[in-house]
Amino acid sequence: MADPWESTMDHAVAIARKAGETSSHVPVCFRFIGEESVAAGESCILSDSPTWIIDPIDGTTNFVHTHLTVTSTLDLQVEFGVVYSCIEDKMFTARRGRGAFCNGEPLQVSQQKAVEQAIVATEFGSDRDPEVVDKIFQSLRNVLCLPVHGVRGAGSAAMNMCLVASGCVEAYYEIGVHVWDVAAASLIVSEAGGVLMDVEGGEVDLMSRRIIAANSKTVAERLVKTIVAFSPPRDDAAPSDRCEDSTHLSARKV
Numbered sequence: 001m002a003d004p005w006e007s008t009m010d011h012a013v014a015i016a017r018k019a020g021e022t023s024s025h026v027p028v029c030f031r032f033i034g035e036e037s038v039a040a041g042e043s044c045i046l047s048d049s050p051t052w053i054i055d056p057i058d059g060t061t062n063f064v065h066t067h068l069t070v071t072s073t074l075d076l077q078v079e080f081g082v083v084y085s086c087i088e089d090k091m092f093t094a095r096r097g098r099g100a101f102c103n104g105e106p107l108q109v110s111q112q113k114a115v116e117q118a119i120v121a122t123e124f125g126s127d128r129d130p131e132v133v134d135k136i137f138q139s140l141r142n143v144l145c146l147p148v149h150g151v152r153g154a155g156s157a158a159m160n161m162c163l164v165a166s167g168c169v170e171a172y173y174e175i176g177v178h179v180w181d182v183a184a185a186s187l188i189v190s191e192a193g194g195v196l197m198d199v200e201g202g203e204v205d206l207m208s209r210r211i212i213a214a215n216s217k218t219v220a221e222r223l224v225k226t227i228v229a230f231s232p233p234r235d236d237a238a239p240s241d242r243c244e245d246s247t248h249l250s251a252r253k254v
């Protein structure tokens, strides 16, 4: 099997050279957005420069409590997505226009469009503001009463999205995630034939902290009608406008 990292890095360098119009003798210039660097005060702005978006551990709470699912995510701004589930030793990869894979095997979303037969993944998030928690529970109640076949949550946004890409669950939605949680897996979902949508419909905005990833437009649109939408501070807001979620204690962030 070809090494996905080797071809990814070759292509990444080619993109960076093109963006910077550099010759092969000039070092390429990448930008980075990472959960920890943003927490340390770095900007979280996407520009035209090729940018790696990184979440070293997605599923920190699982990690701290030695729960099952922990992933690392890496995305080169809509060109590549890599999610590694270290406990299962599963490497999910996607390259724009070239499909999505798990350990080299092609991924395909579920063909189930009847929401009553669907498994929907979501999370409770880390914000403990009672008004936010009420909205999350209202959405959960509405989704359960659609009715759906079941609701699950892996504890990792990236893993929930890879489950959509793998056809194990029909949809995932969450409000409160960050760009580094979902960027890589977004490409994996769309390359596996899935759709991404904002929780109020329309195109997803990866900085908005809101996402639906589904196997089909039909299922995504049912969720749009069901979710109680709200808007957390955007990832690309000025640092003074960002608020720390109540369970995001810096000592626990990895």
Ligand SMILES: O=P(O)(O)OC(CO)CO
Pocket (backbone or CB within 6 Å): 035, 055, 057, 058, 059, 060, 061, 155, 156, 157, 158, 176, 177, 178, 181
């Ligand atoms: O564990 P992390 O990276 O904080 O991510 C959470 C959501 O923000 C789980 O997806």
Ligand SMILES: [Mg+2]
Pocket (backbone or CB within 6 Å): 035, 055, 056, 057, 058, 059, 060, 254
């Ligand atoms: Mg993380």
Ligand SMILES: [Mg+2]
Pocket (backbone or CB within 6 Å): 055, 057, 058, 059, 180, 181
């Ligand atoms: Mg994360």
